[in-house]
Amino acid sequence: MAVRLGHVEGGPARSEGRRAATIRDVARHAGVSVATVSRVLNDIPVVRSEMRDRVREAIAELGYRPSSTARSLSLGRSQAIGVVAPFFTTPSVVERLRGVSQRAGHHGYGLMLFDVETPEQRAGAFRDFARLDRVDGLLVISLPLLDDEVEALQRDGLPVVMVDIGHPRVPHVVIDDVRGGELATEHMLARGHTRIAFVGDRPDNPFGFTSSEQRRRGYHAALRKAGVPAAPELEARGRHGREEARALTVALLRCDDRPTAVFAASDTQAVGVLEAARALDLRVPEDVAVIGFDDIEIAEPLGLTTVRQPLRQSGARGADLLLAEIAGAAMQVTELDALAVVERRTT
Amino acid sequence: MAVRLGHVEGGPARSEGRRAATIRDVARHAGVSVATVSRVLNDIPVVRSEMRDRVREAIAELGYRPSSTARSLSLGRSQAIGVVAPFFTTPSVVERLRGVSQRAGHHGYGLMLFDVETPEQRAGAFRDFARLDRVDGLLVISLPLLDDEVEALQRDGLPVVMVDIGHPRVPHVVIDDVRGGELATEHMLARGHTRIAFVGDRPDNPFGFTSSEQRRRGYHAALRKAGVPAAPELEARGRHGREEARALTVALLRCDDRPTAVFAASDTQAVGVLEAARALDLRVPEDVAVIGFDDIEIAEPLGLTTVRQPLRQSGARGADLLLAEIAGAAMQVTELDALAVVERRTT
DNA sequence: TTGAAAGCGGTACCAG
DNA sequence: CTGGTACCGCTTTCAA
Numbered sequence: 001m002a003v004r005l006g007h008v009e010g011g012p013a014r015s016e017g018r019r020a021a022t023i024r025d026v027a028r029h030a031g032v033s034v035a036t037v038s039r040v041l042n043d044i045p046v047v048r049s050e051m052r053d054r055v056r057e058a059i060a061e062l063g064y065r066p067s068s069t070a071r072s073l074s075l076g077r078s079q080a081i082g083v084v085a086p087f088f089t090t091p092s093v094v095e096r097l098r099g100v101s102q103r104a105g106h107h108g109y110g111l112m113l114f115d116v117e118t119p120e121q122r123a124g125a126f127r128d129f130a131r132l133d134r135v136d137g138l139l140v141i142s143l144p145l146l147d148d149e150v151e152a153l154q155r156d157g158l159p160v161v162m163v164d165i166g167h168p169r170v171p172h173v174v175i176d177d178v179r180g181g182e183l184a185t186e187h188m189l190a191r192g193h194t195r196i197a198f199v200g201d202r203p204d205n206p207f208g209f210t211s212s213e214q215r216r217r218g219y220h221a222a223l224r225k226a227g228v229p230a231a232p233e234l235e236a237r238g239r240h241g242r243e244e245a246r247a248l249t250v251a252l253l254r255c256d257d258r259p260t261a262v263f264a265a266s267d268t269q270a271v272g273v274l275e276a277a278r279a280l281d282l283r284v285p286e287d288v289a290v291i292g293f294d295d296i297e298i299a300e301p302l303g304l305t306t307v308r309q310p311l312r313q314s315g316a317r318g319a320d321l322l323l324a325e326i327a328g329a330a331m332q333v334t335e336l337d338a339l340a341v342v343e344r345r346t347t
Numbered sequence: 348m349a350v351r352l353g354h355v356e357g358g359p360a361r362s363e364g365r366r367a368a369t370i371r372d373v374a375r376h377a378g379v380s381v382a383t384v385s386r387v388l389n390d391i392p393v394v395r396s397e398m399r400d401r402v403r404e405a406i407a408e409l410g411y412r413p414s415s416t417a418r419s420l421s422l423g424r425s426q427a428i429g430v431v432a433p434f435f436t437t438p439s440v441v442e443r444l445r446g447v448s449q450r451a452g453h454h455g456y457g458l459m460l461f462d463v464e465t466p467e468q469r470a471g472a473f474r475d476f477a478r479l480d481r482v483d484g485l486l487v488i489s490l491p492l493l494d495d496e497v498e499a500l501q502r503d504g505l506p507v508v509m510v511d512i513g514h515p516r517v518p519h520v521v522i523d524d525v526r527g528g529e530l531a532t533e534h535m536l537a538r539g540h541t542r543i544a545f546v547g548d549r550p551d552n553p554f555g556f557t558s559s560e561q562r563r564r565g566y567h568a569a570l571r572k573a574g575v576p577a578a579p580e581l582e583a584r585g586r587h588g589r590e591e592a593r594a595l596t597v598a599l600l601r602c603d604d605r606p607t608a609v610f611a612a613s614d615t616q617a618v619g620v621l622e623a624a625r626a627l628d629l630r631v632p633e634d635v636a637v638i639g640f641d642d643i644e645i646a647e648p649l650g651l652t653t654v655r656q657p658l659r660q661s662g663a664r665g666a667d668l669l670l671a672e673i674a675g676a677a678m679q680v681t682e683l684d685a686l687a688v689v690e691r692r693t694t
Numbered sequence: 695t696t697g698a699a700a701g702c703g704g705t706a707c708c709a710g
Numbered sequence: 711c712t713g714g715t716a717c718c719g720c721t722t723t724c725a726a
Contacts, residue, residue, distance in 0.1 A: 020503065022703055033713040038705060046711055063502070067480040069425060070703030072416045073718050080459070088445045091644070098435045101462045110476070111460045112427070115448045129457070133414040133719090155410070156367065242648075271648045297438070298645045301589070301618045369719055380697045385721060393695060417719035420702050480703085700723085709714085 021062040030058035041066055077136045080110035081322060084125045085141035086207065087115045089240065091268060092294045092311050093141050096163060099315025100139060107323055116143060119206055126152070137322045139163060144208040145170060159325040163318035165210055171325060173317045173334040177211045180307045180339050181218020184263045184291045187341045189226045193261035193289060197234040197252050199245050199273055200265030209240060212265040215293060219263055234259050245272030253280050253288065260288060267292040267299050267306055274302065290346040303345030310338045368409040377405035388413055424483050427457035428669060431472045432488035433554065434462045436587065438615060439641045439658050440488050443510060446662025447486060454670055463490060466553055473499070484669045486510060491555040492517060506672040510665035512557055518672060520664045520681040524558045527654045527686050528565020531610045531638045534688045536573045540608035540636060544581040544599050546592050546620055547612030556587060559612040562640060566610055581606050592619030600627050600635065607635060614639040614646050614653055621649070637693040650692030657685045
C-alpha cells in the first residue's frame with residue numbers, strides 16, 4: 001500500500017481558529033435576544049415576521065448552524081437511537097438495519113451503531129453505549145438480553161426494543177420460529193424426503209442466539225406430525241457460520257445412510273451446506289435437497305430455497321416501536337407473520 | 348402481523364421520575380467538590396488516593412455514569428465519527444464499514460451512520476449531519492464530493508476522509524481502478540477470449556460513482572495492449588444494480604456475434620450477468636465466462652471469479668486516517684495495492 | 695491537593 | 711411579542 005503524505009492545500013480552516021457562530025453571535029448580529037433566535041430556530045409562531053426575517057438573515061450571513069450537542073444537553077434528548085447487534089457475523093442484521101435506518105431517518109432520528117461480535121464488546125455496549133444521554137432509545141437486534149441487563153436498562157429509564165429475539169419485559173418484534181421450522185420441514189416432507197437433516201447453532205452459543213433451537217423444535221414437530229421418526233444422528237449443531245455448517249454437513253453427508261435433504265437454520269448456514277455438497281460432488285437437489293431460512297439477498301442468485309421472513313420490515317417495525325416508546329407509549333409486542341417458503345432451485 | 352399491546356410489567360423506571368445521578372450528586376455524596384469528582388473521572392493523578400477512593404465509592408453507590416453529551420459540550424468534541432455512504436445499495440460498503448467499526452471501536456470512538464440512497468438524503472447528510480459538534484470527523488464512502496461541499500466542510504473545520512473515491516483536497520484511500528480493470532480483462536484475454544463485453548455503471552449516474560468508468564478505462568487499455576480492437580457494441584452501461592446488469596447482459600448475449608466473456612464492473616453487477624446467462628440457458632464458463640470486481644462475500648459461494656480489492660482494509664485505513672486527522676495530522680492519501688484476480692468457477 | 699466558578703451552546707421560564 | 715437569565719452536566723482555569 002502506497003502512502004503519500006501530502007501538504008495540505010490551502011490549509012484546513014480549523015487551524016485558522018475561526019470559531020463557529022453561536023446563537024449569541026446571531027442574536028448580536030440581528031440585534032435581538034438569544035431567546036428570539038431560539039424561537040425562530042424552533043419555529044415558535046409568536047415571533048413577529050419582521051424579527052423572524054432579521055434573524056433568518058443573520059443566520060444566513062453567519063452561516064450559523066445550531067449545535068446539536070448543546071441542544072441535546074438542554075433538551076435532555078439526543079434525537080438519536082442506538083442499535084446494538086452483531087452486524088457483521090449475521091448478514092440478516094444488515095437487512096434489518098435497513099428498515100431501521102429508513103424509519104429513523106423518516107422521523108429525524110440519527111443512528112448510532114454498536115457492533116457486538118465478542119462477549120467483551122457486548123459488555124461494552126451496555127456499559128458505555130447504552131446511556132440515556134447518548135441515545136434516546138436502544139434497539140437490540142438478534143441478541144438476547146439477560147434479566148439483569150434488562151433491569152439495568154429499565155433502571156436507567158432507557159427505552160429498549162428488541163428485534164428477532166424477545167424478552168417478557170421488553171417490547172419486541174419477532175417471528176414464529178417454530179412455525180418457520182415446521183414450514184421448512186413440511187416442504188421437504190411434501191417432496192417425499194424422510195431422511196431430513198438439520199444443521200443449526202449449538203444451543204449454548206456465546207451470544208445465546210435462540211432462533212435456531214426454535215426452528216429445530218418446528219422441525220421436530222413437523223416430523224412428528226408426519227409420523228417420521230426423528231433421527232438424532234441427522235442433527236448437527238455448531239458455531240454459527242458458513243464454515244462450521246459446511247464442516248458439519250460434510251460429516252453428515254459422509255455417513256452410510258445419508259440424508260436426502262438438509263434444513264439449515266439460516267441462509268448463511270445453508271450456503272455452507274451447499275458448499276459441502278459441492279465438495280462431495282453431490283448434486284443439488286437431486287442427491288441432496290437444501291432449504292435455508294431468512295431469505296437474505298444472496299439466496300436468490302444462489303437459487304436457494306428458503307423460508308422467507310420479513311427482515312427489513314422487522315427493523316422498520318422495531319424502530320417504530322422504539323420511537324413510540326420514546327414518545328411514552330406502552331410496551332408493545334409484534335409478531336410478524338409473513339413467513340413463507342420461497343421455492344428455488346435447491347429443492 | 349399480530350400486535351399485542353401489553354401492560355408494562357412493573358412499570359418502567361423512567362416514569363418513576365428518578366433522575367439519573369449527576370456529577371453533583373456524586374460530589375455531595377462523597378463530600379467533595381465536583382472538580383475533584385471530575386479529576387477522578389478523568390484519571391488526573393493529582394487527587395489524593397483517599398479522596399479518590401471516596402469518590403469511587405460514591406460513584407458505585409449511586410450507579411453514576413457521566414453524561415457524554417455534557418462532556419461533549421464542554422470538551423468541544425463528541426468522541427464519535429460519522430459515516431456517510433450508500434449502505435444498502437452497495438454491499439461492498441458494508442464490508443468497508445466493518446473495517447471502520449473495528450478501528451473506531453478500538454480507539455473509543457462511536458459510530459454514527461448516515462445512509463444515502465437518494466439525492467435528497469445526500470443533501471440532508473451534509474446539511475444536518477456533517478456538524479462538527481455531532482461528530483468529530485466524517486468518513487465518506489463510495490460517494491464523490493463536490494468542490495463546494497468540500498469547501499463547506501473545510502470551512503466548518505470538520506475533518507473528512509473519503510474511501511473508494513478521492514478528491515484532490517481531501518485525504519482518501521483508494522485503489523487503482525484502472526489497473527483493476529486491466530487485470531480483469533487480461534484474465535479473460537489470457538484465456539483466449541477476444542469478444543469481451545463490459546457491463547458497468549453509466550457515467551452520469553445520480554451519485555457520480557466513478558470507479559466503474561475507471562475500470563472501463565483499464566479494460567480498454569488491456570484490449571489495446573493485446574491488439575484486440577474495442578467493440579462499442581460490447582459495452583453496456585446502466586444504473587448500478589443487479590437487475591439492470593441482468594437486463595443489459597440479456598441484450599448483449601442475444602446479439603448475433605455475442606461475447607464469450609463478460610467483465611462486470613462490480614460483483615453486484617456480475618451476479619446480474621450470471622442470472623442473464625442462466626435465463627438464456629447459457630453455460631458458465633463454457634458459453635460465457637464472467638468476472639466481477641470487489642470480491643464481496645457472496646462471490647465465493649457463487650464461485651464467481653473476481654478482482655479482489657481489500658474492502659475491509661480500506662475502511663480500517665480510512666478510519667485511521669480520519670482519526671489521525673482529528674488528532675491534527677496532515678492530509679494523507681493511501682492507495683491500497685492488493686488487487687488480484689481470484690479465480691473461481693466462472694472463468 | 696482541593697474548591698469555587700466561569701464557561702460550552704442551546705432552551706424555556708418569567709417579566710415586562 | 712420580546713428579553714433576561716437560570717438551567718442542562720461536565721471540564722478547566724484560578725486561587726487558596
